[in-house]
Ligand SMILES: Nc1nc2c([nH]c(=O)n2[C@@H]2O[C@H](COP(=O)(O)OP(=O)(O)OP(=O)(O)O)[C@@H](O)[C@H]2O)c(=O)[nH]1
């Protein structure tokens with residue numbers, strides 16, 4: 701049986717060699733783990749539109765420049781996702797967890813030590829390669 705793939709726009713927010721990450725709530729899929737902010741791409745929008753919308757909703761920033769980093773297909777067993785990851789290198793506003801989620805800016809060494817969903821291993825690898 702083929703499962704429905706959920707397309708997700710994910711933003712790696714980068715500023716002065718620091719990265720902005722949020723903690724997923726316990727009730728969410730892959731709850732309690734750190735994440736790069738983002739969310740599901742709706743039927744009527746492009747990945748870039750979804751990225752801008754989700755980052756405005758979740759962390760209150762307006763994307764000014766972003767570039768594609770990597771696209772990852774991952775099967776969690778209970779859910780199959782396709783993460784389309786962009787690095788956001790210019791934005792306005794100040795990143796904050798608008799939905800009450802814990803958040804922090806970390807450098808790359810700290811980023812590597814955080815607990816992320818397993819699909820994110822490939823994001824960290826791609827970031828390391830792009831540096
Ligand atoms: N945002 C985000 N989602 C991720 C990451 N890694 C990863 O596997 N995912 C998965 O991508 C899927 C969709 O992301 P999401 O839960 O943020 O979607 P959303 O903001 O639209 O949430 P909602 O369903 O509460 O409205 C989840 O199954 C989540 O586990 C990540 O780094 N960031």
Ligand SMILES: [Mg+2]
Pocket residue numbers: 737738739740758
């Ligand atoms: Mg989300």
